[in-house]
Amino acid sequence: MSNTEKVIAVPIERRQQIHFSFHWLQKLVKQTAVIILLLLIWETVPRIGLVDAAFFPAFSDVVKSWWAMLVSGELFAHFTASIVRSLTGFILALLIAIPLGLLIGWYPLAKDLLNPILEIFRNTAALALLPVFMLLLGIGETSKIAIVLFACTWPVLLNTIAAVRNVDPLLIKSARSMNISSFKLFIKVILPASVPTIFTGIRMAGTGAILVLIAAEMVGAKEGLGYLITYSQYNFQIPEMYAGIITIALLGLLINQGLSVLERKFSKWKQPVQ
């Protein structure tokens, strides 16, 4: 009896193992296949003359100039300028929007007073205000940090307000039944329950920060990745321009990944979505 069981059991186990490793490999292939394919197309299309290599240089040429700029330190200077601006604006926005959002979400009066203003600003595209920021604050650091700050504030603010409003009433009831003060209720229940929704806003702000910053740097700046792109274009340094674009993509990826890690750390109690 037990003999037959074994005979049956072994192949099933083995099949599962093979299946598992295949699955892992499949995942890796799936995740990188499209990227590799795109890079291959990028490499060949200019080489076989389908597009003008002067406007669309092959990927390897772009990598070459990217490397040269990295070694010369030029890229690093632009990268630093951009990341300092976006982080400063971003962090200032968090420092303003989270406490303000908690306040507005918690006090109905604050919401009634501020709601009309919020409605107006949330629907104003930050980039539309770029000229105003430049006129008022010049083309120096202040205007760039200010526009990032402005763009990042709204998603964080609105998500924070929504988070506070949408805390499960049952949890509030449960905490109140243990006779805790309003202040404790806020610190121990409202705040932790709000974290995931606030983080959604922070993620949105992270994406927005890069977007408006690059746009602002393209319009008026003396350094930064946005400036690098427009400057290279004017001077017909096309591989350098593409190198700048790739760097921006990497910067975006970096910020997004960083925020993901933070988010996971803060919401590890959340049920993972399939």
Place this chain on the structure above:
Amino acid sequence: MTDKIRFEHVTKIFKVRDTEQGKRALKEFTAVKDLNFSVKDGEFLTLVGPSGCGKSTLLDLLSGLTKPTSGRILLDGKEITGPGLDRGIVFQQYALFPWKTALGNIEFGLEAKGISKKERIELTRYYLSLVGLEGFEDRYPHELSGGMKQRVAIARSLAFNPDVLLMDEPFAALDAQTRETLQSELLRIWEKTKKTIIFITHGIDEAVYLGQRVAVMSTKPGSIKHMIDIPLDSRLNELDIRSHPEFVKARHQIWNLLHGNIYQAASI
């Protein structure tokens, strides 16, 4: 024995939307009407009744989370004006904090009571093992099964040692085996600590097994229709309590009351 809890002409009316009269219109809905009863110190009262008859509403009123529209509820002779740690509640839907582990959830009430960190950990571990969850201290609610969550909720309400335990169908999500274990565990705790317990259930068997008295509620409007005394001594010493003649009699009586109620409701 003295009255621990006293309901005096307690009525609770909710304002609900009246769609027949327009979008903004409100009408009154009487959830419970003219409740008049008392619970003795150290008594175990179970509450049965059809869904929507106001059982949870009654418990909310007693917990101080909502106020009666008229009438008053006395606890130790004093009118209830708000929630307090003298009453522990197990909600129908667990109500655990999802960002806290099993340990953290149980600690919550202890912290509110101002108990030191060291003592909190000790008490928490004790109550976790009491409900059979040792080794699950660090699990978040989403990592626990429904029945386990329910047990954490029970441990949480026991841990801060309230005089009165208010339990809203606490064993509903459990398998028969665990339910029986926890039922006798609850009886043991009750006999040991002399807490006053008000226990809502849908199970007639459970009501008769646990309660010294069973309050049978009826609906439209919610009120207590009958109070049935269960003249059984300690359930824990009896081997097959469920076939005891008194048990069978009480169960039959309550079954009839509840079913009469359905026919009555259907004829309206």
